[in-house]
Amino acid sequence: MTGSRSLHYEDGPLVWLDLETTGLDPSKNRIIEVAVLITNGDLQLVDQEGCHFIVKSNEQTLNEMDDWCTIQHNRSGLIAKTEESTLTAPEVADAVLAYIQKWVPEQRTALLAGSSVHFDAMFLRTTGPDVVEHGGGPIWKKIADHLHYRSVDVSSVKELCKRWYPQKHEEYRKTRPAQASHRAMDDIRGSIAELKFYREAIFTEPNVQAGSGDNR
Numbered sequence: 001m002t003g004s005r006s007l008h009y010e011d012g013p014l015v016w017l018d019l020e021t022t023g024l025d026p027s028k029n030r031i032i033e034v035a036v037l038i039t040n041g042d043l044q045l046v047d048q049e050g051c052h053f054i055v056k057s058n059e060q061t062l063n064e065m066d067d068w069c070t071i072q073h074n075r076s077g078l079i080a081k082t083e084e085s086t087l088t089a090p091e092v093a094d095a096v097l098a099y100i101q102k103w104v105p106e107q108r109t110a111l112l113a114g115s116s117v118h119f120d121a122m123f124l125r126t127t128g129p130d131v132v133e134h135g136g137g138p139i140w141k142k143i144a145d146h147l148h149y150r151s152v153d154v155s156s157v158k159e160l161c162k163r164w165y166p167q168k169h170e171e172y173r174k175t176r177p178a179q180a181s182h183r184a185m186d187d188i189r190g191s192i193a194e195l196k197f198y199r200e201a202i203f204t205e206p207n208v209q210a211g212s213g214d215n216r
Helices: 059-063 067-076 078-084 089-103 117-125 129-133 141-146 154-164 166-175 184-201
Strands: 014-021 031-039 051-054 111-114 151-153
Touching: 014 117, 014 184, 031 078, 031 089, 031 184, 051 078, 051 089, 059 078, 067 078, 089 141, 111 117, 111 184, 117 141, 117 151, 151 154, 154 166, 154 184, 166 184
Parallel strands: 014 111, 111 151
Antiparallel strands: 014 031, 031 051
16 A cells, blocks of 8 residues: 555556456447556555446447357356446546546556556547447546556566566466456456566566656
């Protein structure tokens, strides 16, 4: 924990965000689950709970879901949760942005972080069907606009570790959870834990002040 205070540039803030969607195409598919955790540059959480929201899904949303998502989201229980939810996409987006602004009030200071986080960034920035249905405004994009244009992608670190430090990669592979749950908050916690492993196993002598980061 960082002491329950807001983070600023010198803290090197990271906004860990994960989305579950109805498919892979942000122009055709929808965001149905969002989770966020925020850390400083040393991967210390500002709070343990983060924020987590599920968007209400109607029959049309479920019908446009691809086969993989239908199987996986049924297995994880997410489809049932989306049917129970009463929250619209704009309501969820506003709540997520408010949470981020609470902890990182300065715009374009925090980096978006996660695994294969370009996927999440695409969905935030693309005008998808849920955006069109609510008037075409920047429903999700305002979240991305509050963040820095740079990002921290744990998947990239993983691929480099696999190539340059294969023994360390194998060590992590043997100790990680057997299978991802494909629920947003679980995926985020897994990404943070994975980056902590790489920091301790590979980036062994950090030569910057604790928490710092160059966000220019």
